[in-house]
Amino acid sequence: MDFNFTEEQSMIRDSLARLIREKYDFDTRRAALSSELGRDAAMWAQFAELGLLMAPFSEEDGGLGGNAIDAMVVMEEFGKGLVTEPFIPSVVCGGGFLRSAGTASQKEHHLGGIMSGEQIFAFAYAEPRGRYNLADLETSAKSDGSGYVLNGHKAVVIGAPWATHFIVTARTSGGQRDAGGVSVFIVEKDAKGVSTRDYPTVDGRRASEVYFENVSVPAEHLIGEADNGLPLVEQIADEAVAALCAEACGVMGVAHKMTVEYSRQRKQFGTPIGKFQVLQHRMVDMFMEHEQSVSMTYMATLKLGESEIERKKAASAAKVKIGQAGRFVGQEAIQIHGGMGMTEELAVGHYFKRLTMIDAELGNVDHHMKRYTALSAGDVSVAAE
């Protein structure tokens, strides 16, 4: 048993932290987010330069030989700096699908692009009426002999405005929520029949509704087995959940630190509010929630490679804990900052917003609690879902 980071991981952490500190301060970030593009694309290039985008890939795939722990390190730093760049959509999800199930040709076409940052993937899984159920799909992919024809509407695809490619889940057979009959495709954003409606999100990112109208997808763009894509989708979603948890830990840690710092300086009735025992204990509770979230994130990340049921339980348990902790830490960070915490101008509110929205991503507390409970009861149908 070992909770140490490798030298490479520590290096990644340090250089990323420095880069963010120097090039992505609060005002720079704000300007980038409110620009038309909604990001500072130069950051992405620098991340690529640092090797971040190749860190979690095996050497065989052309990467640095790292794994999910490297992604965890990256995302925790992203969280600390509220970085909105599409590491999870492109590297964790796009890269994850390719790494786990991509054909040699698919890898050849895309892995290099992902690692260099030239290709950006977005993961188009959610649908307007499907909530967090990954199998609840109305998007269809009909085989037409040489390939597939996609029709459907994907909701709130994070990072889609910046994407060059989508990973799209679609139903190739079965009923709307059946575990069987799900297939996964790579779709180029500029393919004929693909259209998007782009918008900002409440926490400063960009997303799109993505529409597929008779989009022809060649058979070689199918990732993994036809009709049996759900286990793969669940696996990648769990990897994304672990990375999201790591991000949340970064966010929470800073929100907590800012709050403690503020409470030391802010005086009320002539006393720093950090001297009020009620606020002290609340900041202690924030501290404990953060510590436990870090523990759960380690746990979930380390268990990504274990049996399917262990992996799923671990990811869901972590997401539950992080959802609850994030809500508490975010709300109390605002409360202790008082009126100032309510202003756009202070950073803490943005940390609060990001924590809030992390819970609403890839399944909220209730969703993962239910999944965890079903897995604990050994309910095979849900376990397979």
Added chain:
Amino acid sequence: MDFNFTEEQSMIRDSLARLIREKYDFDTRRAALSSELGRDAAMWAQFAELGLLMAPFSEEDGGLGGNAIDAMVVMEEFGKGLVTEPFIPSVVCGGGFLRSAGTASQKEHHLGGIMSGEQIFAFAYAEPRGRYNLADLETSAKSDGSGYVLNGHKAVVIGAPWATHFIVTARTSGGQRDAGGVSVFIVEKDAKGVSTRDYPTVDGRRASEVYFENVSVPAEHLIGEADNGLPLVEQIADEAVAALCAEACGVMGVAHKMTVEYSRQRKQFGTPIGKFQVLQHRMVDMFMEHEQSVSMTYMATLKLGESEIERKKAASAAKVKIGQAGRFVGQEAIQIHGGMGMTEELAVGHYFKRLTMIDAELGNVDHHMKRYTALSAGDVSVAAE
């Protein structure tokens, strides 16, 4: 709209409070509870003398013309003094069944006895495998022409060791949990085939397992309609819930007051612990929980006469709130008392225990939350249960 007590109600409250203060102090109570009988039967006679046992009955029935509010007043004072006398089983439940559905002859045989205190009723509804579902009955009553033959086992019948009569729910038809097919009987404790196994309860009361083995019950001991007893049982159970809530308010109020008082006197690190802000705010939360519990008890009591669905929702909402508030107030009362709160010798632990067990009586938080939710959704089957 009016939240005042009548002069009679205020008189009942004052004289009962005085009686408890003078004749039922903590040590007297303890001695009575650990005696073989487990109570001080003289108290009951004095309650009868004060007119308490006739307070909630109409003048027509020989009572004082009061109603559920009088029972609320009595039970709140019982709660303050942790009185374990069987007012709810005998007056609220036994009396309630007779008042609501008793025949002239049944009233004649029993109401006088209940009001004078000479007859004591216990309400035998729970069963070993039925948890809080009032319709989940294995006890059967088979018609044998002239009457019924009862067989079954009733669990944890509060006050049964002191009872002269039982109100017994039994299945006369239908499946084990059907809403239809429930009937209600008066059974004399000394009837042939009735046996009991008596024991104390963790909060100082006495209860019994009650066994019926081919007990012959004459047809005139049926209360209300055969096979259609469940609505009546639910009504009386709701009345008992309201009374139990009132008791809980009394218990909570004293537990809170004792805690505030203790925190003023108890010093730690040279300061009264009541000066620590964390404990202050917790005692404020206890205060608010108590206040809201009182509000909910008024609400539920005042709504006992409204439509069936309103009554049920009100009773369940109140029981949920009281269960949650009682848990919080009880646990924090012990916590703030520290080690001393853990000792038998101090009264506060007994208040904590009573609060704990009130939640486990007549349906706990989960049970009533589920009932409330079902009623809100207009689920007729549960509404009828």
Added chain:
Amino acid sequence: MNLEFSADEIAFRDEVRAFIKENYPQNAEIRGADDLTREQFLAWHKILAKKGWVAPAWPVEYGGTGWTATQRYIWSEENAAVDAIMPLPFGVAMVAPVIYTFGSQAQKDRYLPKILSGEEWWCQGYSEPGAGSDLASVKTTAVRDGDHYVINGQKTWTTLAQHADWGFFLCRTDPEADKPQKGISFILIDMKTPGIEVRPIITIDGGHEVNETWLTDVRVPVENRVGEENMGWTYAKFLLAHERSGIAGVARSKRGVERLRSLASTELLDGEPLIEDRDFARKISQLEIDLTALEFTELRTLAGEAQGKGPGPESSILKIKGTEIQQRLTELTLEAAGNYGHPYFRGFPEDGSNARPIGPDYAPASAPLYFNMRKTSIYGGSNEIQRNIISKMILGL
């Protein structure tokens, strides 16, 4: 003890309900206070002004309705039931009671009618940067210069000051006073006076509801002071006690729960209505039960007031529980929105930045509303301060 309204009260309720139904302006939708124009804010106010129902709590001689506490309760319930945009509190509920209680006859004559008519919009100048719930730590100074005060300082959280004609300000007139509560005066200021600058504060939901107000050598006639010089804290406390009534927001939260139930009936989870999900339904039940507890606690408080007990520290319970419930409502609404809680369309359609919100109607506002409502446990004396009040005033700790 009973829950029934008297026949008179029922008649009153019917009258009020009919009046609202016939007169409430149909186009006055609420979408978040800062999205409304001044005219939208004032639409109902002006109709009520004609009817004489702007200020039910005022003494009749100044324009009050003479209603009982129960009638006023019915009035606010009925308005809440249609989500009515009520007359803003700054004039009607805050400064006016100070003016009619402590002001001169000239002040009463000058200000009260225009508050009633809605002609003059008021804002508050209480809070200062860094003061938070410690309202007595006033740094803005008013220095006497002949028959004027010269005022310098900075106020913050001045709600909707962008629309305001007048403001009431706490200013320090005696910097030597031995306690922060002493040496403060209560001064009415025309917001068009030179030297006043109102700067927007954008909140985390992206809205512009509050402002910073900078005062630089603002000259205000001495006659604009209410009551005695240096006694302003007395009037301020009086005003704060008035501010707290109605803070429980029971009727509005009831509407909110209804709305939540209704939208959770159209949202799906695994193909079934979200409201049939046990977990979500339970959360709504819990909220409704907590709201019932608050409602009956408020009714008990009202009954106490009707018997002459003033709104004491008990009203702190109403503030704490009322705001917790309001916050919880927005939290559950955001949860119901699921993925569609993410998109951000603030400013639509005025700023043209985005064509048309996405997802169900309520969804685009769900996250901003949740963010915005965090303010409720901070303002009006934070919920921590309210607990301090109960601890001290009721528990005696």
Added chain:
Amino acid sequence: MNLEFSADEIAFRDEVRAFIKENYPQNAEIRGADDLTREQFLAWHKILAKKGWVAPAWPVEYGGTGWTATQRYIWSEENAAVDAIMPLPFGVAMVAPVIYTFGSQAQKDRYLPKILSGEEWWCQGYSEPGAGSDLASVKTTAVRDGDHYVINGQKTWTTLAQHADWGFFLCRTDPEADKPQKGISFILIDMKTPGIEVRPIITIDGGHEVNETWLTDVRVPVENRVGEENMGWTYAKFLLAHERSGIAGVARSKRGVERLRSLASTELLDGEPLIEDRDFARKISQLEIDLTALEFTELRTLAGEAQGKGPGPESSILKIKGTEIQQRLTELTLEAAGNYGHPYFRGFPEDGSNARPIGPDYAPASAPLYFNMRKTSIYGGSNEIQRNIISKMILGL
């Protein structure tokens, strides 16, 4: 970073598991500490004494096993898995480290072997009435009289003193010291010395686990003092730091959750297993998730310790969360018992007061256990004190 045990560690675990399986006394059921006889308490201890495994944390020279932190973790996990009754902490984990660290050679020779063998049972004499978590407020006095101390005072919460042969006591030897922490000495007392009276404290669960200990003119040889006179607080703090390890109780709570799952599978709700009820199942899931968070937080702390970071204030998290989970477990068990949580059969069968418990096996103990476990957030430094520690030592507030 990885979660695997090394091959050596796995071999060690297998050895330990086999040893426990073969040797753990079959009849040593836990029913609540005060229900056990002295012999039942000591059964496993004496077997371990023969094996040399009583005190894994001690230095090898005094009888420790020389295991690594991970091995010790495995050892306690494996014992917890069978709910083993471990050697009591008062001797092995509390007084012994003080003796071997600060005691004289004579003291080491006199006391340590009998602690290992289980021949002498120890109790603590730290807490005094009214002191609570303020352990330094010692009023019991030890006055020098030749080569004896004459001790007078009162101690409380002396756990299982009814069985004890020896006790370690904090006594004030310098009443003039300028701080409460100064002037205290750490003295070992034979519990059979004249003038000692142990009186039971019955707790709200009806159990007799703790006592009051009265000392009246108790004469104790000066050689029984550990370390220097007036320096006792130093040793006391050292002892308290040791007390906290293992306080998270993860392995035992895991067993508890398993037990809860199993009993909730036999209990019924509307004819279905209680564990299939969404609400109840969710509560178990929440508990298990919280326990996983605690487990990995403890593992992280252990990893830190293995790298030489001492058990710092982080261990306060383990105390707080560990006890919250233990309490929650008993709460849910009581809830599962439903109506059968009410009957009270404490003392059966010894006192013959009742023939045979009623309801499912676990039910009669469910309420007493719940009541009893409220102590865990009070003792060992209340959870409020633990939060104060984190606030001060980690957050620097």
